[in-house]
Amino acid sequence: MVRLVTFDVFMALVDIKGSLVPKVSGVLGLNKLKAGKFVQTWRQKQMECAAISNSLGHGRIPFRRCTELALDYTLAHFKVPVTPSQHCKLVMSWDTLTPWPEACQVVAEIRRRGYKTAILSNGDSDMLNALAKPFGDNMQHILSAEMAGAYKPHPEVYNLPEQKLRILKADVLHVAGSGTDVIGAGSFGIDCYWANRDCNKLLDPTFVPKNEGPDLRGVLELL
Amino acid sequence: MVRLVTFDVFMALVDIKGSLVPKVSGVLGLNKLKAGKFVQTWRQKQMECAAISNSLGHGRIPFRRCTELALDYTLAHFKVPVTPSQHCKLVMSWDTLTPWPEACQVVAEIRRRGYKTAILSNGDSDMLNALAKPFGDNMQHILSAEMAGAYKPHPEVYNLPEQKLRILKADVLHVAGSGTDVIGAGSFGIDCYWANRDCNKLLDPTFVPKNEGPDLRGVLELL
Numbered sequence: 183m184v185r186l187v188t189f190d191v192f193m194a195l196v197d198i199k200g201s202l203v204p205k206v207s208g209v210l211g212l213n214k215l216k217a218g219k220f221v222q223t224w225r226q227k228q229m230e231c232a233a234i235s236n237s238l239g240h241g242r243i244p245f246r247r248c249t250e251l252a253l254d255y256t257l258a259h260f261k262v263p264v265t266p267s268q269h270c271k272l273v274m275s276w277d278t279l280t281p282w283p284e285a286c287q288v289v290a291e292i293r294r295r296g297y298k299t300a301i302l303s304n305g306d307s308d309m310l311n312a313l314a315k316p317f318g319d320n321m322q323h324i325l326s327a328e329m330a331g332a333y334k335p336h337p338e339v340y341n342l343p344e345q346k347l348r349i350l351k352a353d354v355l356h357v358a359g360s361g362t363d364v365i366g367a368g369s370f371g372i373d374c375y376w377a378n379r380d381c382n383k384l385l386d387p388t389f390v391p392k393n394e395g396p397d398l399r400g401v402l403e404l405l
Numbered sequence: 406m407v408r409l410v411t412f413d414v415f416m417a418l419v420d421i422k423g424s425l426v427p428k429v430s431g432v433l434g435l436n437k438l439k440a441g442k443f444v445q446t447w448r449q450k451q452m453e454c455a456a457i458s459n460s461l462g463h464g465r466i467p468f469r470r471c472t473e474l475a476l477d478y479t480l481a482h483f484k485v486p487v488t489p490s491q492h493c494k495l496v497m498s499w500d501t502l503t504p505w506p507e508a509c510q511v512v513a514e515i516r517r518r519g520y521k522t523a524i525l526s527n528g529d530s531d532m533l534n535a536l537a538k539p540f541g542d543n544m545q546h547i548l549s550a551e552m553a554g555a556y557k558p559h560p561e562v563y564n565l566p567e568q569k570l571r572i573l574k575a576d577v578l579h580v581a582g583s584g585t586d587v588i589g590a591g592s593f594g595i596d597c598y599w600a601n602r603d604c605n606k607l608l609d610p611t612f613v614p615k616n617e618g619p620d621l622r623g624v625l626e627l628l
Contacts, residue, residue, distance in 0.1 A: 234585060
């Protein structure tokens with residue numbers, strides 16, 4: 183029986199593209215189309231850095247560092263010059279990403295129904311603390327991949343509810359934002375709802391989630 | 406002192422795009438532009454599957470299986486129907502990828518100079534045996550990530566020269582085809598030449614390679 187609902191952040195709860203495209207456009211003076219491509223590469227390389235970190239076996243490269251390395255790559259790739267102040271502004275903009283329109287209401291309703299809530303994300307703890315602010319007291323716990331020393335889809339990250347909150351995986355519903363997150367949760371044995379906004383396919387159909395929908399509202403039907 | 410030169414395959418030795426675009430175009434009846442995008446997604450998802458495999462901790466998903474899962478994803482993504490026979494033809498086309506124009510000559514020259522040679526690749530052993538054929542006796546050893554139970558950039562893969570051939574990493578020069586491979590070899594402590602055909606940037610500049618160039622010829626200058 184579900185006691186705790188955990189949420190992926192960067193895909194499930196907040197709108198990376200909608201938040202960062204205007205920011206990148208404003209700070210770097212790029213038009214919207216180019217800023218969109220910039221953000222796409224930045225995000226892709228940030229995730230690549232996290233995946234590399236999992237494989238290298240020298241501990242977890244902080245997510246802030248992955249964000250910086252990926253920004254440097256993207257700036258070089260698009261041949262865009264940047265001042266230290268602009269660089270800092272861009273890296274820190276990951277702390278003020280805007281929640282999807284329905285996100286705060288859905289989390290509030292889950293709390294109202296008596297379930298526990300937690301963020302379960304690849305972000306560093308300080309980044310997640312910042313991103314949790316719009317949810318106020320309705321987001322009760324923050325479980326950062328930093329605490330596990332690895333990135334999703336590594337099982338140690340999905341083990342955090344049991345390790346930190348003493349809640350067994352059978353009592354957890356995870357709200358995933360990406361196919362990789364769905365595979366990680368499924369492989370670890372946690373039930374999953376996929377907020378699949380881009381109508382994406384699952385790379386490994388072995389781990390089909392319990393349910394999926396185009397936004398977060400579908401979570402409420404499972405509780 | 407270098408005794409053994411190891412080669413990445415899928416980026417460094419063979420031309421994935423040049424080999425697969427005509428194949429995909431012919432088998433699926435796509436125009437060249439669409440076939441190019443198809444191959445790009447197929448390759449990207451194949452690598453994503455390998456990275457996920459490294460993180461999940463349930464052993465290495467075979468590379469052939471990653472190739473199949475990525476093909477299924479790509480077919481669904483592009484909404485292209487396929488018969489079982491076409492599907493099989495496409496998966497098996499990874500065994501007949503064409504070497505880059507200078508590849509066979511460079512490997513032959515390295516052997517002529519008295520160095521040992523080996524493939525060191527993420528492919529399964531049977532795939533690598535097939536891809537090694539054009540190199541004849543000049544490619545002496547095949548070190549598959551299958552033997553390490555993990556994918557690059559995991560250190561166990563870069564440990565194969567010592568484990569299987571008893572050649573210390575200080576005596577190895579690795580020819581990498583991708584930035585991730587450069588980072589993996591550098592992190593493990595193997596000297597590296599980057600055949601950087603797309604003039605790509607390194608995501609983590611901590612691991613700048615000993616040398617790089619636009620094709621394989623630059624390896625000869627290091628020996």
